[in-house]
């Protein structure tokens with residue numbers, strides 16, 4: 655719904671302010687909408703042991719999952735750059751596993767790009783049951 659899209663994009667932009675880009679200087683915000691209408695925000699949080707840094711999308715996703723949210727509908731990802739900020743490979747894989755049908759909204763200065771995981775992760779890793 656248009657008002658959900660607006661709400662998500664505003665929340666993702668607001669979340670940029672809480673990011674902690676201590677090493678890269680690159681700020682990202684995310685906002686995720688679950689089936690029951692709840693909104694979960696996230697931002698990138700970096701750490702001196704660089705590999706422990708976490709992306710904005712995964713912070714939002716883990717907040718949602720850890721609070722029992724299901725049927726994840728859409729996630730907006732916002733950066734302070736001119737162009738849309740595409741999710742990294744690890745976030746695509748995590749989203750695929752927990753929310754394969756999620757809509758990914760990428761606002762930029764001029765427009766909003768809407769993509770699905772079919773386009774962003776055409777050949778995901780899928781673990782066959784042993």
Ligand code: THU
Nearest residue numbers: 678680682698709710740741742
């Ligand atoms: N980052 C995200 O938060 N999301 C992405 O999908 C790509 C990268 C963060 C990780 C790191 O803190 C900073 O952007 C620069 O790579």
